[in-house]
Amino acid sequence: MKIRKKILQLSLIMISICVLNGCVPFLNEIRSQAEWENRVTENNQKGYDLIENGKYEEAIPYLDEAVKYVYKLEPGVVDLDHEIELSELMDSPFNNLSWAYNELREFDKSLENIEKSLLILPNTDVEYVNKGNALYGLNRYDEALINYDRAIALEKTDKSAYYGKGMIFYDRQQYQDALKQFDTYLTYDDNDMDALEMKIYSHIRLGETKEALAVADDVIGRNSDQYEAYEMMADVLEETGDFEEIKKQLEFMSKKFPDRMDVYVRMINTYSAIGKQDEALSSYARAVKKDKSNIEVQNAMGSVYMNKSMYVEALTYYDKAVNISPRDETANINKLRALYSGKRNLQCVAFGAKAMKYQKDSSNIAWYTGKCNMELGNYEEAIGNFQSVIDKDENDDEAYANIAYAQLMLENNGEAEKYSAKSLSLYSDNSLAQYIKDALRERSRPLGQQIKKFFEEQYLYGDGKDEERDKILSKLDDANVTTKQIAEIIDRAKKRDDRFTFTLYGEVYDQVMMGSGNEIKFEDQGDIAYFRIVDFNANTDDAFIEKIDGISDTPKKTLVIDLRGNTGGVTDSANNMLDVLLPDYVTSTLIYKDGYTDSYYSDASHVDFKKIFILVDENTASAAELLTLGLKTYLKNVTVIGRNTFGKGVGQRVFEDKSNKIMVFVVNHYWNVKQNNIMNSHIKPDIYIKGNSLESFMKPVKASIK
Template sequence: MIKNNATGHRLVEKGKYEEAIGYLEKAIDYAYKMEPALIDLNHEIKLDDHMGAPFNNLGWAYNELEDYEQGLEYMEKSLLILPNQDWEYVNKGNALYGLNEYEAALESFDQALSMGNEKYAYYGKGRSFYDLGRYEEALEQFDIYLSMDETDLDGFEGKVYTLLQLNQHEEASRLANDIIRQEPDNYEAYRIKAGVLEYTEDINLLKEHYRSMTERFPGHTEVYAQMIASYSMLGDFEQAESSYDAAVQKDHSNADIHIAMGDAHMGRSMYVQAAKYYDQAVQLQPQHEESSINKLRALYNARRNYQCIAFGEEAGKQEFSSSLIPWFTGQCHFDLEHYAEAIQAMERVVELDPNDDDAYATLSYSYYMLEEYDRAEEYWEKSLELYSGNSMALYIEDLLQDSRRPLGERIKHFFQDNYLYIASSPDVDTILSELDKQDMTTAEIAAVIERAKHPQDMFTSVIYGDEYDRLTGSIEQDVIYEDQGTIAYFRIYEFNFNTDDRFIEYLDQIPNPEAKKLVIDLRGNTGGNMDSANNILDALLPECVTSMLIERDGYADSYYSDADYVAFKKIYVLVDGDTASASELLTMGLSTYLPVVTIIGQDTYGKGVGQRVFEDKANRIMVIAVNHYWNVRQNNIMYSHISPDIYVKSSKLEDYMKLVKAGR
């Protein structure tokens, strides 16, 4: 045991942490044989000094690998084996610091100092105070640490950044310059100075400093990653791209360069581009967990759900410890309404992180949508136990309580809460009170809603029985894509919940879109899900507000497009008199924000409202109630229409496409 522990200790000191763990685990196995009580130890026990050493060293190794939960676990056991040493409390403090438990870390560092004068306890306190925003106290601790070790650059770096936070910029700059004078050949000294220039936002001095760094340290390609991060933070994206190009020419195999460029694109909400850079890092370092998480995060934010799932499931086969990989995979399944698959992924999340209240809430919602109400209740309770303010769990709680009411009463409350014209519908309360009757049939409920809606409302309806079965049966293909050479042709028949995902999946497969014409055929498309239409706009538009939904109380809900988009040489939208609602929103959004859009066809229907849906699968009924108006840049087409740029009397596709091919 002593030999394995000593070997492990030396390997940790040399930075060979993985190798060290193997020796230290062997030492611990031998300790368990010598003292079986150590296996499930939960109280203090006094043993020879060497018995606790391998636990301490193993905790240290895991800390260095940034696996702080494992590090803390072994440190806790080390501290149960008496007598204790000050460095054990330092290691525990470092684990707690890594877990962002700064107050607890301070207590552990203070305990170390009560037993001796371990210098790293002062350094640990300095970092903890810094992250707590207690900069005066942090500066005091860094000064004590540096008085004990005048050569440690980590201590100087901590002091420099603390001075910056205290707005002592000149002092921070002087200290950084002093470090360079003392360590003229030390790359880290120049890196610290670059941080000072970045913080003070002196872009010209920063560029000159980075130029000197690349000349003085040609072998340190990591400087380019810092350059990319600095220029991106300062808003000079052109300079960040130049730094990336220079780095790639020097060493394309440096994963950190690609990660930095991915981060730069994420900061600009260019998620699709970010995912491409993160993917290069993954290709170079398949075992690097953070790169996989970054790529998943980018794909999720870009609403590339199918790509996110495919990559997440592949990454899930690796021995990664982070719950974020199944979390992103599960969220993408959830957004696609793949509830069984979402449940499978989220169960893995809570296995890795039992304190994830959002994962329990998603499990609850998924079970609710599968009408497994007992399981839904079990998980929303777990979510709220962890965080009483979880909005999704509270929403599910309301849904579950509502599900216990009679069907008629539930529909009455839905209509009262959501119907846009409730205030202008005559005798609506009296009519809706009929829904309080017990054991109403779906036909009777439909008749009440028909009488309760506004006389001029053509868009509110109730679907039940055989008609419900036909509507909710297997959904016909809602998106068709054809590669016609220089033309990318899409036919969208209706907007379902996943129409946007299917459209975007095809969109990302189009080579050189900027050289092609995009045709979106919306003839006969009477609308559907507004989220779906807005998400397609997000994929095709630069940064803007794609639309705004306005409810009866004046509450407005805006949809946004991020900076990332797929650009085409020309876009044609094909419409007719049946093109309505979400189809009109898509048409209007594209023509409002893009100069390359031409609308071909006939005047559209003119439906500037959207609906909200109540559905009860067990009773085979769906209530579709007008809920809001929608605007694109303050324009609404209710009781009006969209006029095409080019009129076509014919209903034949070939007559439309002649104009597209002619470049009209």
């Protein structure tokens, strides 16, 4: 790197003059200037050398130290806001800092440093390339192109500027223009692998497979010992979809580079992508035979199943990756992602807490742990998780929105407002933050008016004009209406035969909240896995899934789900339990008064049992019937034992105000399983039981497994 020596030469002249005239104080000042210049030069060079060796983070402290002495030499540079002509010594550290931050993808910091560098004249093509790269990283493409062109105007052979322009055109899908830039780059460095790869991809995007193959073949001809050259050919062949040619290429690569495990990773990913699952599994088997401790192979196989929504199967491989290296961030994130997607929320929270101890700087680990805590209703814990995300990225609008939602659920309205406002300031279209803003606006109204709006919007049977009902509901407009009066008004406003719209308040509310724990019991009876489920609350599904995952050899065992006396509850819980036991189906469809529908889907992962028995009686209703009907409809090994169920084919929506101790349950939708609704009907058992003892219900179960 060229460093001008004019200041140093001037200093030596002044020292000579002072020696003749005896000006000791001035000599000391000159010595300080010379020492500061040396500090700039030495630290800048160390930083530069580290960047050249790819040690970007290590380079920054040296370059910062160089800048500190630049400020000592030229204090006016600290707040420089206009162009000034100085030596290259003064601007080189800023230019190199921009370079380092670009490599670290911290583009804001890169731009800040290069802007200062460009204020110190004269400017170079390298500076304009660094600015172009920073702007490109910030997606400011037009500005980046201007700076690349400025670099080329100063130095026609600056290949980096052509490469930058090529990348912008490629991102803009202007592939012909991109090709032109990459070709120009290659006239100055004809064997640069990155540029050759981008040239190949440009041909592929233009549908020019023949041309792409020619480039790839030429690259191999000139780089026959480089793995990357064969990877380019594999990329092109994958675009052709010719399985035999793809397989031939990958097998050749595995033999030519026997120690490259990434060949097998590529095989797994490629075969899976083109629907050759058996080939992917075979490649995985070959890979682990060579190296059982390779994390990338385990992650690749896990991703094969993740992409097929087979989250439990994916966990098998992600677990292996974590066991190989418990502190590997990618493996930990993959496992958390699979647990969250597979609705294994309890496992997710437990594993996330452990992973965060090892990976304190990972925002993704905190993110997925927070999402699982939200699903469990652990709002305080979720707030802590998302705050950790924000500590690492203060511009994460989704993290602010999630904190706002948790605060809303805790009825901390002030905090909810603060975080939703912050989220919207970062991204005005954040739907969750906007929902919270609207909900807070509604909460500011008197309680009675809130419940009136809730009832009018949500009540399934409230469609059409009803003057009598409107008159009854108008009494909720009274700002002083009590919770007892609210209950009476709702009772009068609902349909007479509607048994599922009601209000809980006061002491009854307290009793319900005290008893709203997890009402589920599990017994391992050897060949029988017995579950007693009293009702469906927000966490019933999580407890059920946790127990199901702990049962070994499920295909050899019988599952019994005892739903006697279960009057229902949260529809989501029943659907999530269906998700665990069913393969890829529409578990249920909710139908609202305006005709709109919502469907619940199970993913491809499921837990198989040899047989499933469901115990029901005349009090089995709602979500309990949904679970029963879903299993009976889609699985051939399900037997219903007991008596005709209640026949409640509707679901409710709940309004709750914790501070006023009130909950309003309103019939909100019909639910269907495969277009079948049991409202005013029943689920009829396969085996009818007269008595009420568990023994009488279990007798057919035990007889079936003898």
